[in-house]
Amino acid sequence: xxxxxxxxxxxxxxxxxxxxxxxxxxxxxxxxxxxxxxxxxxxxxxxxxxxxxxxxxxxxxxxxxxxxxxxxxxxxxxxxxxxxxxxxxxxxxxxxxxxxxxxxxxxxxxxxxxxxxxxxxxxxxxxxxxxxxxxxxxxxxxxxxxxxxxxxxxxxxxxxxxxxxxxxxxxxxxxxxxxxxxxxxxxxxxxxxxxxxxxxxxxxxxxxxxxxxxxxxxxxxxxxxxxxxxxxxxxxxxxxxxxxxxxxxxxxxxxxxxxxxxxxxxxxxxxxxxxxxxxxxxxxxxxxxxxxxxxxxxxxxxxxxxxxxxxxxxxxxxxxxxxxxxxxxxxxxxxxxxxxxxxxxxxxxxxxxxxxxxxxxxxxxxxxxxxxxxxxxxxxxxxxxxxxxxxxxxxxxxxxxxxxxxxxx
Amino acid sequence: xxxxxxxxxxxxxxxxxxxxxxxxxxxxxxxxxxxxxxxxxxxxxxxxxxxxxxxxxxxxxxxxxxxxxxxxxxxxxxxxxxxxxxxxxxxxxxxxxxxxxxxxxxxxxxxxxxxxxxxxxxxxxxxxxxxxxxxxxxxxxxxxxxxxxxxxxxxxxxxxxxxxxxxxxxxxxxxxxxxxxxxxxxxxxxxxxxxxxxxxxxxxxxxxxxxxxxxxxxxxxxxxxxxxxxxxxxxxxxxxxxxxxxxxxxxxxxxxxxxxxxxxxxxxxxxxxxxxxxxxxxxxxxxxxxxxxxxxxxxxxxxxxxxxxxxxxxxxxxxxxxxxxxxxxxxxxxxxxxxxxxxxxxxxxxxxxxxxxxxxxxxxxxxxxxxxxxxxxxxxxxxxxxxxxxxxxxxxxxxxxxxxxxxxxxxxxxxxxxxxxxxxxxx
Numbered sequence: 001x002x003x004x005x006x007x008x009x010x011x012x013x014x015x016x017x018x019x020x021x022x023x024x025x026x027x028x029x030x031x032x033x034x035x036x037x038x039x040x041x042x043x044x045x046x047x048x049x050x051x052x053x054x055x056x057x058x059x060x061x062x063x064x065x066x067x068x069x070x071x072x073x074x075x076x077x078x079x080x081x082x083x084x085x086x087x088x089x090x091x092x093x094x095x096x097x098x099x100x101x102x103x104x105x106x107x108x109x110x111x112x113x114x115x116x117x118x119x120x121x122x123x124x125x126x127x128x129x130x131x132x133x134x135x136x137x138x139x140x141x142x143x144x145x146x147x148x149x150x151x152x153x154x155x156x157x158x159x160x161x162x163x164x165x166x167x168x169x170x171x172x173x174x175x176x177x178x179x180x181x182x183x184x185x186x187x188x189x190x191x192x193x194x195x196x197x198x199x200x201x202x203x204x205x206x207x208x209x210x211x212x213x214x215x216x217x218x219x220x221x222x223x224x225x226x227x228x229x230x231x232x233x234x235x236x237x238x239x240x241x242x243x244x245x246x247x248x249x250x251x252x253x254x255x256x257x258x259x260x261x262x263x264x265x266x267x268x269x270x271x272x273x274x275x276x277x278x279x280x281x282x283x284x285x286x287x288x289x290x291x292x293x294x295x296x297x298x299x300x301x302x303x304x305x306x307x308x309x310x311x312x313x314x315x316x317x318x319x320x321x322x323x324x325x326x327x328x329x330x331x332x333x334x335x336x337x338x339x340x341x342x343x344x345x346x347x348x349x350x351x352x353x354x355x356x357x358x359x360x361x362x363x364x365x366x367x368x369x370x371x372x373x374x375x376x377x378x379x380x381x382x383x384x385x386x387x388x389x390x391x392x393x394x395x396x397x398x399x400x401x402x403x404x405x406x407x408x409x
Numbered sequence: 410x411x412x413x414x415x416x417x418x419x420x421x422x423x424x425x426x427x428x429x430x431x432x433x434x435x436x437x438x439x440x441x442x443x444x445x446x447x448x449x450x451x452x453x454x455x456x457x458x459x460x461x462x463x464x465x466x467x468x469x470x471x472x473x474x475x476x477x478x479x480x481x482x483x484x485x486x487x488x489x490x491x492x493x494x495x496x497x498x499x500x501x502x503x504x505x506x507x508x509x510x511x512x513x514x515x516x517x518x519x520x521x522x523x524x525x526x527x528x529x530x531x532x533x534x535x536x537x538x539x540x541x542x543x544x545x546x547x548x549x550x551x552x553x554x555x556x557x558x559x560x561x562x563x564x565x566x567x568x569x570x571x572x573x574x575x576x577x578x579x580x581x582x583x584x585x586x587x588x589x590x591x592x593x594x595x596x597x598x599x600x601x602x603x604x605x606x607x608x609x610x611x612x613x614x615x616x617x618x619x620x621x622x623x624x625x626x627x628x629x630x631x632x633x634x635x636x637x638x639x640x641x642x643x644x645x646x647x648x649x650x651x652x653x654x655x656x657x658x659x660x661x662x663x664x665x666x667x668x669x670x671x672x673x674x675x676x677x678x679x680x681x682x683x684x685x686x687x688x689x690x691x692x693x694x695x696x697x698x699x700x701x702x703x704x705x706x707x708x709x710x711x712x713x714x715x716x717x718x719x720x721x722x723x724x725x726x727x728x729x730x731x732x733x734x735x736x737x738x739x740x741x742x743x744x745x746x747x748x749x750x751x752x753x754x755x756x757x758x759x760x761x762x763x764x765x766x767x768x769x770x771x772x773x774x775x776x777x778x779x780x781x782x783x784x785x786x787x788x789x790x791x792x793x794x795x796x797x798x799x800x801x802x803x804x805x806x807x808x809x810x811x812x813x814x815x816x817x818x819x820x821x822x823x824x825x826x827x828x829x830x831x832x833x834x835x836x
Contacts, residue, residue, distance in 0.1 A: 041414050043596060044414060044419060044423065048581070051581050054581065062570070136513060136517075142570070146574070187452045190445055190449055190452075193444050194441070194514045194515070196441075197518065201434040201435075201521070204434055205433050205434035206430065208429045208430045212426035212429040213422060220422070228604070236608065252773065252774065253774065255620065255624050255628070256655065256828065257816055260651060260780065260818050260826045261818045262643075263647040263648055263818070264818035264819055264824055264825060265818070265823070266638060266822065267636070267637060268638075273633075276627075277628070277632040280632060283617070283620065283625055284625075286621075287617050287618060291614065295610045296603075298610060299602065328600070328604070329599050329604075330596070330599075332600070332603035333595050333598075336595055336602070337599075
């Protein structure tokens with residue numbers, strides 16, 4: 001390996017260990033929040049994923065209950081049933097797409113779910129057309145609002161506001177259409193305002209939640225970045241003074257007296273020449289080993305040393321260095337989790353490159369404690385939030401997690 | 410992506426975010442109530458709308474205070490005053506014959522805002538307690554208002570549904586945190602570990618690369634030369650670089666190239682210069698400063714005796730490396746090194762027949778290394794004269810007493826190098 005290649009590999013490493021600065025913590029520039037909780041706090045989003053199913057069930061129960069309650073106003077039972085089916089479909093789609101195994105939940109999915117829910121609202125309107133005496137007992141706005149609210153951890157505050165406003169606009173058209181039959185006789189505009197109230201309130205709640213949790217998470221992240229920068233400086237300084245034996249310190253202890261001896265000798269002996277050759281070769285070997293191994297090799301060595309888990313890394317190109325810091329965290333978390341508490345007997349992480357994509361396959365031979373699919377799905381979801389394509393396959397004996405990423409990102 | 414919130418911060422953050430979500434919904438509900446009241450008043454549908462709008466505006470102002478300052482006092486004031494406002498609005502609304510009972514959308518709006526108070530303190534239990542109070546007070550105000558005007562009372566369906574949703578969400582939030590999913594994945598610990606490992610790996614690589622750059626050429630030259638006299642250019646090259654090998658933090662970036670002519674002055678400490686001033690001038694750049702016990706730093710300037718001794722005997726001392734690495738030693742070891750180096754420098758002045766010596770300092774591998782080099786007349790290390798007792802007692806014995814070691818190379822006509830190595834920390 002020539003000097004320029006060495007320099008390039010080393011500068012790659014230096015970039016990778018440099019904590020991201022504030023502008024690089026994307027999503028917090030110019031005072032705008034463009035991230036979702038799912039991106040800013042992936043574990044938090046995974047933790048709340050069951051709430052989507054709860055919201056979907058509540059929405060379905062509500063739609064059935066209110067349909068029964070105002071059954072006297074229903075002129076088209078088919079449309080009423082269709083409305084409930086739409087609610088069920090919207091709830092099912094929301095819960096399914098929000099599950100960690102299908103992360104990330106995208107804005108397209110939000111619009112699809114809300115479209116289905118608005119479809120339920122339209123079907124409900126059709127079912128009571130000409131006989132809807134009170135807007136207050138209509139489930140449409142409540143159902144749409146509840147679904148938007150339950151999906152707040154997966155959407156940006158802007159998309160939540162937008163979807164809420166668009167759904168309110170559709171709802172307003174329906175209210176205007178049915179205002180003639182409402183018994184209160186209130187002004188149509190007042191009816192529109194009243195009818196949209198639940199939907200607007202819940203959309204506002206969803207947007208405020210999304211904004212607040214992302215804002216606070218990023219604010220914490222900025223503080224954490226500062227702390228990391230300070231910690232890095234201390235760590236580097238500590239490494240210089242560290243008593244821990246390392247290849248370079250051992251080698252230096254040998255090179256230093258040898259050169260000092262030669263410097264103050266009048267002659268070089270054959271033994272000195274041989275020793276110089278050995279030391280030169282040892283230096284080259286150490287440099288080569290340093291370049292070819294990465295933080296992941298060290299992690300694997302540490303895991304193998306502290307547990308009975310045999311951990312192997314196959315990374316001939318040193319691709320682990322190219323992973324982003326959050327991607328490194330996900331990979332390290334997965335390996336450490338598999339290696340903890342007897343979950344795996346052996347772990348093997350292999351890196352390959354296909355075109356402009358890198359691929360990491362983590363294979364684990366499972367131990368006594370079973371790693372459940374649900375637990376592995378958490379890592380899959382977090383990996384996806386870190387711009388890693390992630391797929392997991394598991395049997396009782398083995399787990400395979402495949403992570404893909406774009407090179408150069 | 411960020412790694413997200415650590416578990417200990419998640420509770421407060423999510424609790425605040427849920428409270429803000431509730432406040433946002435409450436503000437929208439109150440805003441809609443105000444617009445509605447103004448609409449019915451302006452269109453002549455219900456003149457009571459003007460009063461209702463005023464009352465709801467007051468409630469919104471109080472809610473703003475709670476949102477801004479979530480204290481027990483403001484929360485209590487909001488709940489008490491809000492209850493009164495809901496009661497007043499109930500009497501206004503139910504005095505008209507528009508609605509059959511108190512279960513209507515107009516009264517639901519302020520009830521909803523009362524229930525979504527958020528309140529003081531963090532955590533699901535606090536939030537549920539405040540919400541329960543708000544809900545109960547709102548329903549109580551509806552009941553009282555209905556009784557006052559003789560209208561039919563029915564609990565507000567919208568407020569009840571919102572209350573159920575809030576309890577479900579808050580309960581879920583509390584329970585899911587107890588399961589500690591954040592801790593289970595160990596994402597933060599793994600992130601910290603991988604980051605530190607990457608830094609260690611980078612450090613090691615830079616250090617070995619720089620040792621490689623510095624020493625490899627000399628090693629190759631020695632091995633290629635085979636047996637024979639040491640080439641003077643090689644000797645002077647090693648002498649130049651030995652200071653670097655000893656007196657350098659291996660993985661730090663090289664400092665910017667100083668102006669021509671300034672380099673040597675920066676690295677040298679003329680013996681006739683006041684030693685403390687020289688030492689203090691180096692303090693800002695000291696990597697070891699953070700680890701230095703304040704007492705040693707304050708009471709014992711590095712190499713105080715050695716530099717004074719050199720000054721007394723008229724020896725110019727060129728220093729390579731950072732004097733402050735000696736602050737990594739405790740007072741006993743720092744003194745032992747100082748005295749040993751002083752003896753070395755005195756020996757150079759007395760016996761080496763040169764007017765200058767090099768001192769290189771470095772730290773690494775848990776050791777502080779100091780090398781004293783001269784290009785003087787040298788001597789046979791196997792035949793040290795009796796009068797050179799200082800080497801045995803003042804240098805070797807002193808350093809070995811503090812668990813250090815001394816290595817010496819000397820050749821007649823070439824010079825002498827003494828390398829003193831002392832472990833960091835306490836003796």
